[in-house]
Amino acid sequence: MAKKATVKKTKSMEETLWDSANKLRGTVESSEYKHVVLGLIFLKFASDKFEERRQELKDADQDQFLEMVEFYTMKNVFFLPEESRWSHIIKNSKQDNIALIIDTALHTTEKNNPSLKxxxxDNYFSRLNMDVSKLAALLDTINNIDTLKDKQQDIVGRVYxxxxxxxAIAEGKGKGEFYTPKSIVNLITEMIEPYKxxxxxxxxxxxxMFVQSMKFIDSHNGNKKDVSIYGQEYTSxxxxxxxxxxxxxxxxxxxxAVPADTFSKDQHKDLKADYIMANPPFNQKDWRADNELLDDPRWRGYEVPQxxxxxxxxxxxxxxxxxxxxxxxxxxxxxxxxxxxExxxxxxKLIENGLVEAIVILPNKMFYTTDISVTLWIVNNNKKKRTVKLNNIERNYRDRKDEVLFMDLREKGVPFEKKYIQFTTEVTEEIAETYHKWQQKDKGYENIPEYCYSGSLDDIRSKDYALAASKYIEFINRDENINFDEKMAALQSEFSELLKEEEQSKKDFLNVFKEIGYEIEL
Incomplete structure (x- = not known):
């Protein structure tokens, strides 16, 4: 009997890099090593772009310009002095002072490129006191990434x-708050369409949010030069x-200019934005003291938030x-x-002022760091009848001042990473299409049970201004449609995975002690 061939799954570039980064466990706190990896990827990318531009100058017999900053920045390439280049880092990757070499590369890169201020x-790698051999192994892995191989695929962006x-997944609840799942960002961009x-x-x-906005513009044949970006972040x-x-x-x-709290140090006080996209901290407590920000102009016309x-x-x-x-x-x-x-x-007042346009309930388990149920709000400053040309496509918007679209997407997600949920591209397009049909005149929008409902201002008043979608959308008893055998099989599989993860965690814990010379007998 012929022996059955086994097909070994080839790991993706991202998976290989992740495995290499995981080896830092035990020498660096898990909350730190994302910055280690992403900092090194940045250096590799900047260096690859620099060397590419340098070769262009050589090929054009312009060697006299090889060390002139202007001939790099004119092509949106960072200028790197010798000590910042990836070749210098790799040449010294096995040296005991490699952390200092990396810190010097980062410092001189920022010093020579004002846009990176x-x-x-600063002195980050030196402070971590990493195991040299593990850091060298990570450098070798990153060295094998050709960041310029396929410009259309945005390899470095993929890794990021x-x-x-x-x-975010690995750090679990309460960690990784900086990351909003990609399919949620995609949905926001497809709904509000940040063209210009x-x-x-x-x-x-x-x-x-900014990265996805630019991808949206690219994919819809817009012009990225028509957009300007403003943001603020508290954590350094x-x-x-x-x-x-x-x-x-x-x-x-x-x-x-600096990382700062949006409430206590608003760095864009006079900004009037055409598009706002955000995933602020959920249910943030103690964001101001009792007597602070009482007369802040941002609350003008409304109650002071609690x-x-x-x-x-x-x-x-x-x-x-x-x-x-x-x-x-x-x-x-x-x-x-x-x-x-309050x-x-x-x-x-927001509802009576006609600002709330859509309330979209998202599935549970979309976020990697919390199980909390969340909603996408669309707020629009102009829901009046008007005609707008968006990317050369004419939109005839109807007057929606006294209406709010409610959508329930809890049955729209698909499994992702075993225990999470995301939207497919097709589902995202379907949701956005429903929203845009509702906005426009004679586009065939209709209320659909368990999915969407156009609520009038009178509807909302009758519910005492509650915006929970379940109060408006028609629901059928879903229990009648549940296949309990399939449900139990799914739960059985999920429980099995949890047990396997627990066993692996136990092994990892014992190995940490073993590596430092201690063994624990169970």
């Missing part, structure tokens, strides 16, 4: 997204990560920054849809 870590997602104007994110994290390490993430893709942005929960402070911050025709898409915890005394008054 405040983006790169993959690692941000994987780190100013884009703002008041809690921009690693800059994922995440602020640097955002600047690196944008710089690596050639996206210029104003993220404020100190115990910043959800409505984020909403009013964004509303205050919308241009006359501005539209915002942002994520909030479901608790913001109803209840609360929140009730603000929500009522």
């Amino acid at each position: 405040g983006a790169l870590p 997204e993959y690692f941000l997602a994987k780190f 104007g100013k884009i703002y994110d008041p809690a921009c994290g690693s800059g994922g 390490t995440t602020y640097k990560l955002a600047k690196m993430n944008l710089a690596i893709r050639g996206i210029s942005a104003n993220l404020g 100190t115990g929960n910043a959800n409505y402070a984020w909403i009013l911050n964004m509303v205050s920054k919308l241009s006359d025709n501005g539209v915002a898409g942002f994520i909030l915890a479901n608790g913001a849809l109803s209840g609360g005394s 929140e009730y008054k603000i929500r009522k």
Whole structure:
């Protein structure tokens, strides 16, 4: 009998890099090594671009310009002195002072490129005191990545997204708040369509909203030069990560002079944005002291948001920054849809003022760091009848001032990474199409049970201004349609995976002690 051939699955570039990064466990805290890896990838990419431009100058017999900064920056390439180049790092990768060499490379790269001011870590690798052999192994892995192999595929961008997602998953609840799952960002961009104007994110994290906006413009044949970007981020390490993430893709942005709290130090006070995209911290507590920000112009015309929960402070911050025709898409915890005394008054006024355009309930398990149920809000400063040309396509918007579209997407997601949920490209397009049909005159929109409902202002008043979609969308008893055998099989599989993960965690724990010379007998 012929022996059955076994097919070995080839690991992707991202998976190989992830495995190499995982070897840093035990020598670096898991909360730190995302910055280690992404900093090194940035250096590799910057160096590859530099060497490519350098070769162009040589091929053109322009050797006299090889060390002139202007001949690199004119092509949007970072100029790297000798000590910043990847070849120098790899040549010294096995040296005991490799961490200092990397820190020097980062420092001189930032020093020679003003656009990177405040983006790169300072003396970061030296402070971590990493195992030299493990750091060298990681450098060897990154050295094998050809960041310029396929410019259309944005290899470095892929690595960034993959690692941000994987780190968020690995760090678990309460960690990785800077990462918004890609399919949620895709949905926001497809719904609000940021083609032209100013884009703002008041809690921009690693800059994922901006990156996806640019991808949206590319995929819909728009012009990226028609967009300008503004953002703010509180955490210093995440602020640097955002600047690196944008710089690596050639996206210029104003993220404020320093990392700072959006409420206490607003760095874009006079901004009027055409598009706002955000995933602010859920149910943020103690965001201001009792007697602070009481007369802040961002609350003008509304109640002062309560100190115990910043959800409505984020909403009013964004509303205050919308241009006359501005539209915002942002994520909030479901608790913001109803209840609360101060929140009730603000929500009522937002609805009566005709600002709330759509309330979209998202499936559970879309976020890697929380199980909390969340909603996508669309707020629009101009829901009146008008005709607009978007990317050469004419849209005849009807008057929707006294209507809100409710959507329930809890049955629209597909499994991802075993225990998470995401939207496929087709589903995202279907959702966006439903929304755009509802906005326009005579486009065939209709209410669909368990999916969407166009609620009138009178409907919402009758529900005392609650915005929970379940109060408006027609639901059928889903229990009648459940296949319990399939449900139990799925639960059995999930429980099996949990047990395997627990066993692996136990092994990892024992190995850590073994590596430092101690063994634990169970």
